[in-house]
Amino acid sequence: MLQLKAPLVDLNSFVFRGKTSVPLEDPSALDSTDKKQLRMVGVDVESTRAGTFLQFDHAPVHCSSARAGVEVLGIQQALERYAGLREYFWRAIDPQADEFTQAAFQEPLHGGYYIRVHPGVRVTEPVQTCLFIKGDGVGQNVHNIVVVEEGAEVHIITGCATAHGVNSALHLGISEFYIKRGAKLTFTMVHQWGKEVAVRPRTVGIVEENGVFLSNYVLLKEVRSVQSYPTIFLNGPGAVARFNSVIVAPKGSHVDTGNRIVLAAPGTRGEIVSRTITIGGTIVARGEIIGDAVPSRGHLECKGLILGEGGIIHAIPELRGTRPGVELSHEAAVGKIAQEAIEYLMARGLDEEEATATIVRGFLNVEIMGLPQELRESIDATIATLDSADAM
Amino acid sequence: MLRIENLHVRVGGKEVLRGIHLVIEEGETFILFGPNGSGKTTLLMTLMGFSGYEVTEGRILFKGEDITHLPTYERARRGIGMSFQRPPTIHGLSTRSLVQLCARGRAVDVEALARRVHFEHFLDRDINAGFSGGEIKRSELLQLMAQEPSLVLFDEPESGVDLENMALIGRTVRALLDKTIDPSPEMSMRDLRRRNTTSGLIITHTGYILDYVNADRGQVLYQGVLCCDTRPTRPRDILDHISKYGYKECIRCFN
Known part of the structure; x- marks a missing residue:
């Protein structure tokens, strides 16, 4: 079972200081190889978006909003403007949760985005954000906060990538999502890292009454190691969460990822669907649904395909019901x-x-x-x- | 169109076909009878070139070319199409996409073809996912209409089909063989006749399909060899004999 453990990541072997780029007024002025790399992860600086946030290595280089009622700021800017974002900053995530969360808390904060959609604003075009690593050996530490106010609706596309030629890097990312009453957040994340890149995102979301959280996660290219377990709390009655993940692990990749949904209020529903393919890499496909309130319903589905030789898929679907009347189910399959x-x-x-x-x-x-x-x-x-x- | 010479086929180490000789001419429909286990499906699978069907002797000629060892997709591209009895479900592949793929880049009006087999409401469903017997047949026919093969292999077109669907399926099989799926108005009858070059090889147990197609000839496959090949035989007569006397009697009679 040894190879199923995520590879060790030595925080000391990455540079956490000094890699800042000059601000980029007009992102369409990026050079074409970077643009191409960004397009691959869903970030298109030349098409219509409701907002754009770009971060290179240790600093944000561009934030803009094209829609009234959509705020897109760098996290430091937002902390200053909103008196430390006391309601949101480190509220959903415990800084002591694990080694990497602690590191994210202690290392210098390099940025990340703050996106807030004002009450009742429904944005049709997506807001795009990109966390880009351009320097070899860079340790990137970002903190993202998304607040979707009552009755608002938005699709955020986050592309995480390393520039062509970056071999080794570490990405630490704290993300906290707050979906208020009757609001809807669709969050699409596309990862495209390099061969020796380690990725440790820590994500928690809180959904209020009748709120909806939809997540799409796409990872198709080689990465040294991803380890993540986004957790969504459905705290308000009638709240809904759905995760879809599509993961491919080529030889050399170790991907340990899953989703957790906590059904904490009556009438909540959660669904987790993952599709994984190994082409020589290792995938630990996790998933957990916890039913703490009734009525509540959850379904978890993880399906894996093993192509070629040498790959491993370890599916770990978990269900936990703590009340009579919860309805939880799962199906898992690994095949060819x-x-x-x-x-x-x-x-x-x-x-x-x-x-x-x-x-x-x-x-x-x-x-x-x-x-x-x-x-x-x-x-x-x-x-x-x-x-x-x-x-x- | 199709010429099978002294075909011997092994499946799982066991010889199932033991010297088949068969010629199907252009535009001709041939009916294959035979009890369960006689090798009918094996013959179709071998013609299509599936794995697990090992040709140990003999050869298969299609339009004059030896295709005995060609891969399945090469046979399909040369014009052999098959209607499957129990096709696999492919999740995430819509019926619409597959019909489009069958046309291999030719422009086809998928909706219009689907209407012919009352299948337009299934186009967005994953192919074969939860399809009933009749739905499978209609889906297979829809794919074949898009594929436009010049030799169609049908494995029991009537199995699992209710009476209401039988008429629809029978008429569609007929249209496929007559090439009247898409008669263009500006085509003269002479042109239409010239187009009529589709051949068929149909396996049937019940013979219901004979009510719909112009079957030219038929034979009985029994224990891996074709019987009654000495004179032209009408499929109706064979069927009558089988239903009256059973397969053994039929073989004695025709030999």
Whole structure:
């Protein structure tokens, strides 16, 4: 079981100071390789967005909002302007939770975003944020806060990536989400890291009465190690949370990730769906739904495919009910592509590679995330390269 | 169109087909009868080139070309199409997308084709997910209409189909074989006839399908060999004999 433990990360081997870039008034002035890298993770500095936040290494370089009622600020700026954000800053997450949360608390804070959507404001275009690591050996420590006020609605796309040529880096990220009464947050995160990058995000969200939290997580490329376990508390009656994750682990990747939903009020519902593929990497696919109130319903589904040799998928779905009347269920499966399915498609004229790609695309089922077209296309393109290069 | 010469096939180490000779001409529909386990499905699977069906002797010619060892998709691209009896479910692949894939880049009006088999409400469902017997048949026919094969292999088109659906399926099979799926108005009857080059190989137990298609010839497959190949045989007569006397009697009679 030893290889299932996440690789050790030595905090001392990363640089936590001094990597700041000059502010970027016009993000479309970025050079084309960076732009391309950002587009791959859903961040498009040339298309219409309700707001944009960009951070390079140790400092924010750009924040802008194109919509009234949408605030996009760097976290330090927001802490100054709003007297330390006492209601929100380190309120959902305990600084002592674990080694990396402690480190995030102690190391110098490099930035991160504060996004607040004012009551009743429904934003149709997404707000995009990007946490970009450009320097080799950089340790990045960010803190993000999202507040969606009563009756407001927003889709935030967060792209996390390393620049071309960055080998090793560490990303620590604290994210706290506050979804007020009747508000809805769709949070899409696309990760594209480098070979030796370690990632330790710590995320907690609190959803009030009739609030909705939808999360999409996409990780398709190689990374040394990701370890994360976002937790959502459905504290208000009628609140809903749904997580969709699509994870591919090539050789050399260790991905230990899952989602937890706490059904803490009557009438709450939670769903966790993950699709994982290993192509030689290790995936620990976790998930936990805790039913502490009635009525409440939760369903957890983790499905994994092992392609090629050497990969491991360890699915750990957990359910905990503490009241009579909770309804919790889960299904988990780890398997391979059925030869029968490949031959069925081959009988329609698809060659083996096309058939495999079609089945893998269907399995990952990115469609259900309802992403903007250009992001979906970029994800489809990435999936297509996976198939031909590594899958079979 | 199709010529099978002395075909021997092993499945799981056991010889299932023991020297099949069969010719199906252009535009001809051939009916294959036979009891369970006689090797009918094996013959279709071998023609399609699936794994696990090992040709130990003989060969298969399609439009004059030896396809005995071609991969499945090459056979499909050359014009062989098959209707599956128990197709697999593929999650996340909509019926619409698969029908589109069957057309291999040709423009097809998926909605219009789907309406022909009353399947337009299934287009966004994952392919074969929870489909009933009749729905599977309609989905298979829809895919074949988009694929436009010149030889269609049907494995029991009537199995699991209720009477109401049987008429629809029968008519669609007929249209597929007659190439009247998409008759364009500007085409003369002569052109239409010239287009009529689709051949069929149909396995049937019940013979219901004979009410709908113009079946030219038929034979009985029994213990891995085709019987009654000495004279042209009408599928109706074979069916009558089978229902009256059973397979053993039928073989004695026709030999």
